[in-house]
Amino acid sequence: MTTKAIQNSVITDLKLAPEGHLKIDWVEAHMPVLSRIRKQFEQEQPFKGLKVAISLHLEAKTAYLAKVVQAGGAEVTITGSNPLSTQDDVCAALVEDGVTVFAKYNPDPKEYKELMIRALENKPDLIIDDGGDLVSILHSERPDLLDNVRGGAEETTTGILRLKAMDKEGQLKFPMVAVNDAYCKYLFDNRYGTGQSVWDGINRTTNLVVAGKTVVVVGYGWCGKGVAMRAKGLGANVIVTEIDAIKAVEAYMDGFHVMPMIEAAKVGDFFVTVTGNRDVIRGEHYDVMKDGAILANAGHFDVEVNKPELEERSTSVRTVRRNIEEYQLKDGRKMYILAEGRLVNLAAGDGHPAEIMDMTFALQALSLKYVNERYKEIGAAVVNVPYELDEQVARYKLESLGIGIDQLTEEQRAYLDSWQEH
Incomplete structure (x- = not known):
């Protein structure tokens, strides 16, 4: 063979x-x-x-x-x-x-x-x-x-x-x-795996501090939960953007700021997309972002960050560090995309x-x-x-x-299986 x-x-x-x-x-x-x-x-x-x-x-x-x-x-x-x-x-x-x-x-x-x-x-x-x-x-x-x-x-x-x-x-x-x-x-891979590996990829690629920065997590599914949780643990101020009202309430009660992407775009230092959808960061958002904003994707395909619309606003694109592309905008601002907008935890890390x-x-x-x-x-x-x-x-x-857990007794099992037991 x-x-x-x-x-x-x-x-x-x-x-x-x-x-x-x-x-x-x-x-x-x-x-x-x-x-x-x-x-x-x-x-x-x-x-x-x-x-x-x-x-x-x-x-x-x-x-x-x-x-x-x-x-x-x-x-x-x-x-x-x-x-x-x-x-x-x-x-x-x-x-x-x-x-x-x-x-x-x-x-x-x-x-x-x-x-x-x-x-x-x-x-x-x-x-x-x-x-x-x-x-x-x-x-x-x-x-x-x-x-x-x-x-x-x-x-x-x-x-x-x-x-x-x-x-x-x-x-x-x-x-x-x-x-x-x-x-x-999803409870472990999507949440704890994505949370840790995304920040591993971002940190080893940028070599920049996260503490004190504003991190915008786009999407609050299980992957987004993990990314936001780990960003908070690194000392970031975390904003979550969502289209789902229930997930938005959940993010709020988990202690994160929640706002529309157009508002979050104005204040974010790091942006991490985890939606599985396309164009969640696009032209209108680039227009209001801060100089030096860093964009990373942790969704499956490289369509969540709209690169063509960023290129349209740029005079030049160059690789300034392995897995970091710098976009020089026409108005003088610079923005950075990690790992070509592909999965940052795998393309710029070990997963x-x-x-x-x-x-x-x-x-x-x-x-x-x-x-x-x-x-x-x-x-x-x-x-x-x-x-x-x-x-x-x-x-x-x-x-x-080496961890053990309890098991139901026969009496407990019968209690749970019966509507007549009190």
């Missing part, structure tokens, strides 16, 4: 593998839940004889997930889900471990798309997707590859929105498990902590097994992760931490 992977893969340089192996070894040591599932998969072989295609941010934690799926008997092919988050040394290490890889750091848009299609041309039985890209290509550009696909699992809010739109229109051809909507995903992704990728592995066992009865639909799998991951996590 290793020889086949080396011959078929498209990567930057196989000689980078030693550093990649060290990265993968490090995260493996900090992902006990996924390691426990790996042992189960090695014994059960749930994917024996099957092909699995994965599109995720291709760094060490994702690499370990690929190896866990491979340990379950699958022939694994993997590609990136963001051109700036792919790590070439990790790709090389995976190839040495027998995984076929179609990914490079920062390919041009055409090559990036071609690499994704190459991964699908292996005719997978199962997929793990990020943002719905694999599903979209299969349904729109390469329907000839649909026949083999039994189903898959989706990682992100953005991807699930796309899948539900397809499902609503009757266009979805196979079942997809909405991993992002599981408790152990979520390993202990957090341990739970998310455990859900991915178990969800893939679930959909493979039940794809015929599920049919073409978007379905939630079964609660028992969610709870299983949480239980494994507690056990890895």
Whole structure:
């Protein structure tokens, strides 16, 4: 399998593998839940004889997930889900471990798309997707590859929105498990993972102080909650902008200022977008921003910060530091976009902590097994992760931490199950 992977893969340089192996070894040591599932998969072989295609941010934690799926008997092919988050040394290490890889750091848009299609041309039985890209290509550009696909699992809010739109229109051809909507995903990955990794990316990229600055968090979903919480912990004055009245009240009661974006734009030093929508920072906002404003995106695609409208107002654009583009505006102000407006925590950092992704990728592995066992009865639909799998991951996590919890007595269970007990 290793020889086949080396011959078929498209990567930057196989000689980078030693550093990649060290990265993968490090995260493996900090992902006990996924390691426990790996042992189960090695014994059960749930994917024996099957092909699995994965599109995720291709760094060490994702690499370990690929190896866990491979340990379950699958022939694994993997590609990136963001051109700036792919790590070439990790790709090389995976190839040495027998995984076929179609990914490079920062390919041009055409090559990036071609690499994704190459991964699908292996005719997978199962997929793990990020943002719905694999599903979209299969349904729109390469329907000839649909026949083999039994189903898959989706990682992100953005991807699930796309899948539900397809499902609503009757266009979805196979079942997809909405991993992002599981408790152990959004409560921990979206909140604590995004909160920490976004500020890790911003801090290491800018080398500027956050304390005392005004941070504008655009969107107060679970990711926005995490970004705002960590900004507050760093000493920032935090403003939240929202379109949802309930989330706006929640942000207010969590102790944050809430106002329209046009007002927040006037006072922000750092802006972080976490909406999954496009153009949430745009021309009218640039017109009132302070000189030196720093803009970062933590949503899935690089459309939340409208770069064309900023370019229209600029006389020049230059890279002033790795992952920082300076826009010189016609009126003399300067603004800065981090990581080309792509995911700042991955394009300019290492992504979520390993202990957090341990739970998310455990859900991915178990969800893939679930959909493979039940794809015929599920049919073409978007379905939630079964609660028992969610709870299983949480239980494994507690056990890895050496933490025990209480259990209901028979009397307590009967009390809760009966409307007559008092």
